[in-house]
Amino acid sequence: MTPATITLKPGKDQSLRRRHPWVFSGAIARLQGEVVEGEAVTVLAHTGEVLGVGHYAPGSIAVRMLDFGPDAQLPEAAFWEEKLRNAYQLRQGLALTGQGNTNVYRLAHAEGDGLPGLIIDVYGDVAVVQAHSAGMYRARPHIAAALQAVVPGLRAVYDKSAETVPAKAAPGAQNGYLFGESSGQEHIVHENGHRFVIDWETGQKTGFFIDQRDNRSLLARYAPGRRVLNTFCYTGGFSVYALEAGAELVHSVDSSKKAIELTERNAALTPHADRHEAYAQDVFSFLKDRHNQYDLIVLDPPAFAKHLSARHNALMGYKRLNVAGIKQIAPGGLLFTFSCSQVVSMELFEGAIMAAAIEAGRPARILHRLTQPADHPVSLFHPEGEYLKGLVLAVE
Numbered sequence: 001m002t003p004a005t006i007t008l009k010p011g012k013d014q015s016l017r018r019r020h021p022w023v024f025s026g027a028i029a030r031l032q033g034e035v036v037e038g039e040a041v042t043v044l045a046h047t048g049e050v051l052g053v054g055h056y057a058p059g060s061i062a063v064r065m066l067d068f069g070p071d072a073q074l075p076e077a078a079f080w081e082e083k084l085r086n087a088y089q090l091r092q093g094l095a096l097t098g099q100g101n102t103n104v105y106r107l108a109h110a111e112g113d114g115l116p117g118l119i120i121d122v123y124g125d126v127a128v129v130q131a132h133s134a135g136m137y138r139a140r141p142h143i144a145a146a147l148q149a150v151v152p153g154l155r156a157v158y159d160k161s162a163e164t165v166p167a168k169a170a171p172g173a174q175n176g177y178l179f180g181e182s183s184g185q186e187h188i189v190h191e192n193g194h195r196f197v198i199d200w201e202t203g204q205k206t207g208f209f210i211d212q213r214d215n216r217s218l219l220a221r222y223a224p225g226r227r228v229l230n231t232f233c234y235t236g237g238f239s240v241y242a243l244e245a246g247a248e249l250v251h252s253v254d255s256s257k258k259a260i261e262l263t264e265r266n267a268a269l270t271p272h273a274d275r276h277e278a279y280a281q282d283v284f285s286f287l288k289d290r291h292n293q294y295d296l297i298v299l300d301p302p303a304f305a306k307h308l309s310a311r312h313n314a315l316m317g318y319k320r321l322n323v324a325g326i327k328q329i330a331p332g333g334l335l336f337t338f339s340c341s342q343v344v345s346m347e348l349f350e351g352a353i354m355a356a357a358i359e360a361g362r363p364a365r366i367l368h369r370l371t372q373p374a375d376h377p378v379s380l381f382h383p384e385g386e387y388l389k390g391l392v393l394a395v396e
């Protein structure tokens with residue numbers, strides 16, 4: 001069967017020629033042939049020249065590109081294996097695939113790996129797949145087979161797409177194993193030699209926030225002897241690093257009881273759990289009456305803005321949170337503050353944090369500007385892929 005084709009309006013081929021991976025619906029002159037959401041289409045310039053192949057979806061982003069150029073092929077088994085092999089080799093070269101003291105890593109970071117709509121996180125011998133598009137959802141059997149071919153020693157592949165795939169494209173989608181099964185035992189991974197229990201079946205997102213790995217290492221450098229507060233702690237990533245590095249005490253806060261249980265479990269895997277306390281509480285209420293008792297505070301909230309329309313309110317939210325946080329830092333202390341909202345640029349984030357320091361009446365200096373680690377690469381042609389921003393401030 002010949003695939004459907006999409007022909008672009010004149011002039012709308014430029015971004016694709018620069019390898020930006022999205023075709024917006026407004027750029028389309030006509031669609032020829034039959035295509036359902038998630039199937040592959042060939043994209044043509046208005047002259048008829050083939051520009052590439054991508055997954056079709058009837059929304060504002062109409063095509064997510066998988067391959068560019070006149071020789072672009074429809075994605076068959078070999079395509080998935082090649083893409084995932086490239087992705088694996090990159091992580092192997094970064095010493096993340098278990099040869100050193102880390103065996104938890106992001107194997108596929110959507111556009112950053114030429115796979116728009118696909119996230120794959122690897123936890124030792126288990127891979128967790130999250131499809132954010134109908135196209136990737138339909139491709140799961142190919143993806144699971146390619147993973148088995150590419151990742152040595154893989155025991156299971158879990159599909160965690162039910163919350164992320166567009167509901168209309170996959171009504172009634174259920175999470176479950178594409179290959180292998182649960183071992184029925186606690187699953188422990190290593191990150192920079194620190195141990196963490198991962199629960200991909202019931203945890204948030206794919207089960208662990210791998211994107212803070214490098215920033216946790218930086219925190220470990222500054223944690224010795226300090227009183228540390230880790231807010232929005234989820235599984236306690238920053239808390240474990242701080243404890244192992246020799247923090248005087250570590251307090252962890254998250255509104256989710258399940259997150260606090262995970263944090264306590266992970267702290268118990270260190271020999272320093274006696275210096276740790278965890279609170280299942282709203283961060284804003286927790287921060288109200290702490291009286292400058294911390295030397296280092298981490299503020300790592302969930303994305304406050306998921307869309308451009310929410311950006312203004314998100315900036316106000318970051319400011320309000322950071323005012324509350326900065327006020328609780330002892331003079332000379334450090335603030336590690338983050339935004340994982342893709343639509344909030346570093347410049348806007350810095351502006352919000354500056355406004356917070358002014359309102360809190362505490363002069364502050366920027367020591368570090370932080371971002372996501374190398375296994376969350378950003379395509380030069382898709383700068384939107386840089387979503388994590390962080391600042392380390394010295395607060396007077």
Ligand code: SAH
Nearest residue numbers: 209232233234237254255256282283300302
């Ligand atoms: N810092 C974590 C990831 C944070 S994810 C890490 O390194 O792994 C965001 C967390 O914020 C979630 O666990 C969620 O339960 C929690 N959360 C969201 N809103 C909150 C609130 N108002 N108060 C406390 N925790 C909150």
